Amino acid sequence: MKYSIAALLTVVASVTAQSCPSCPTIIPLYRGENDQITDHFYTASATELSTSAGYLFEGAAAGIFPTQVGASVPLFRLFNSALGDHFYTTNTTERNAAVADGYVLEDSPGFVYTSQICASVPLYRLFLVDGTDHFYTTSASERARALTGDFPYTDQGIAAYVPVSGVIEGTTLC
Ligand SMILES: *[C@@H]1O[C@H](CO)[C@@H](O)[C@H](O)[C@H]1NC(C)=O
Numbered sequence: 001m002k003y004s005i006a007a008l009l010t011v012v013a014s015v016t017a018q019s020c021p022s023c024p025t026i027i028p029l030y031r032g033e034n035d036q037i038t039d040h041f042y043t044a045s046a047t048e049l050s051t052s053a054g055y056l057f058e059g060a061a062a063g064i065f066p067t068q069v070g071a072s073v074p075l076f077r078l079f080n081s082a083l084g085d086h087f088y089t090t091n092t093t094e095r096n097a098a099v100a101d102g103y104v105l106e107d108s109p110g111f112v113y114t115s116q117i118c119a120s121v122p123l124y125r126l127f128l129v130d131g132t133d134h135f136y137t138t139s140a141s142e143r144a145r146a147l148t149g150d151f152p153y154t155d156q157g158i159a160a161y162v163p164v165s166g167v168i169e170g171t172t173l174c
Pocket of ligand 1: 092
């Protein structure tokens with residue numbers, strides 16, 4: 001049987017399109033900051049953040065999928081109460097190492113991509129040794145400020161790719 005190039009391209013295009021979910025539900029991933037324990041806390045629950053003592057609400061830091069869609073994977077959430085540090089990773093090896101180091105695995109806020117597909121954007125990861133703070137942002141300018149501030153964070157690359165940078169609740173995305 002023979003296939004034309006055009007027919008093959010049509011098949012490739014439809015497979016590529018199918019790997020990106022069409023108009024998936026995206027919810028805000030909120031960010032709070034606690035100056036007393038030097039911690040950034042990310043949750044999809046505005047109620048959880050507003051009832052967490054000591055955290056200042058900083059709005060939506062990113063969008064996240066509430067259910068697994070396409071090639072998305074869980075963003076694991078861990079917390080170390082002795083260090084006062086919330087830590088997020090998609091990497092199960094890193095997650096397990098953190099648990100061995102005293103972090104407790106908490107409820108995942110949702111699902112993200114591990115590569116830049118389906119119009120996703122990078123969620124940058126930074127770390128401050130002094131105070132033990134994992135910090136995540138989709139903003140390149142905020143990242144640049146954190147790297148060069150009075151208490152500079154170190155660059156830890158990209159934690160994940162998220163469906164949209166800071167989202168405003170109620171906005172129709174598609
Ligand atoms: C996961 O983390 C481990 C330990 O840091 C690292 O060796 C590995 O390359 C990571 N895997 C991915 C897919 O990034």
